[in-house]
Amino acid sequence: MTLTSKTLTGKVAIVTGSGRGLGLAYAQELARQGASVVINDVDQLIADDAVASIVTEGGQAVxxxxxxxxxATAQQLVAQAVESFGRLDILVTNAGVLRDTVVWKMTDDDFDTVINVHLRGTFTCVREAAIRFREQGEGGRIICIGSPTGQRGNFGQTNYAAAKAGIVGMVRTWSMELARANVTVNAVVPVAATAMTDTVPFFKAFNDAAARGETMPPFARRVLGYGTPQDVAGVVGFLASDAAAGITGQVVGSGGDRVQLWSHPEVVATAFETGGWTVESLSEDFSSLFGDKLQSVGEKLPELPAELQPVAK
Structure with a gap:
């Protein structure tokens, strides 16, 4: 990390789940832009290393x-920002865990743990930040981290899909509620080589290349929009800046060389039946009316080029 650009000088940011991976990349980018940063993790050593990575480059972090x-944690984060740096301007809600399994094997604890960290954690942190922003009266930036799974679903991720879809729904609501306070609220949907994707065979070659410090091939960076955590950090830094003052309630995808704007759900087809629809009329007409407009689910990954196919052992 090199501290060169200073678009966030004087700003103070909280980044949850920022000890490593994507969260650390976000925190380092905000610091590079001049912000003082509150790092958050559940491991003291990892958190200390993250702070050191910023401080040794001339930034400020606790x-x-x-x-x-x-x-209680949300209140502690905001209080620490104010105690250490005097204010709060930016919140990035990134903390997350996974408990993947198919629905018939998913336990209550599997479901509740993921919902508590991702969905409730986003809510509690945003609520505390919103209170602080409104008290300060100077606006603010809230950036909530979503996922392609929350947009399209994914096999074995009932809990994670529900949490990430819920986050986007809250972002749209908060963007309306906080508009008069000049607080923007947006979601970022990242795609990057992290510990969460290390176990996915499709991404193994790309993750291995990233771990070796090599540049990922164009297929990964362009076709898949898949790169390093640092590739996503620029979008977070931009949304936190004054340059993004007019952008709110949006879902921005980022990964590799690609940036995307996701649409909000929209009606794709409408039909009317005088007197209302019955089981009989729907049985007769549904296919002809909507059959070619049914929506797909999950992500459809392209086939790996031959040179990137794993070698059989």
């Missing part, structure tokens, strides 16, 4: 070691 989800 850590709050606590699991995201509870109101």
């Amino acid at each position: 850590a709050v070691v606590a699991p995201v989800g509870s109101t």
Whole structure:
């Protein structure tokens, strides 16, 4: 990390789940832009290393070691920002965990743990930040991290899909509620080589290349929009800046060489039946009216080029 650009000088940011991976990349980018940063992780050593990575480059950072989800942690994060740096301007809600399994094997704890960290944790942190922003009266930036799974679903991720879809729904609501306070609220949908994708065979070659410090091939960076955490950090830094003051309630995808704007759900077809629809009329007409407009689910990944196919052992 090299501290060169200073578009966020004087700003203070909280980044949850920022000890490593995407969260650390976001925190480092905000610091590079001049912001003072509150790091958050559940591991003291990892949090300390993250703080050191910023401080040794001339930035300012402190850590709050606590699991995201509870109101107490959210209050602690905001209080630490104010105590250490005097204010709060930016919140990035990134903390997350996975408990993947198919629905008939998913336990209550599997479901509740993911919902608590991702969905409730986003809510509690945003609520505390919104209170602080409104008290300060100078606006603010809220950036919530979503996922392609929340947009399209994914096999074995009932809990994660529900949480990430819920986050986007909250972002749209908060963008309306906080508009008069000059607080923008947006979601970022990242795609990057992280610990969460290390176990996916499709991405193994790309993750291995990134771990070796090699540049990922154009197929990954362009076709898949798949790169490093640092590739996504620029979008977060931009949305946190004054340059993004007019952007709110949006879902921005980022990964590799690609940036995308996701649409909001929209009606794709409408039909009317005088007197209302019955089981009989729907049985007769549904296919002809809507059959060619039914929506797909999940992500359809392209086939790997021959040179990137794993070698059989």
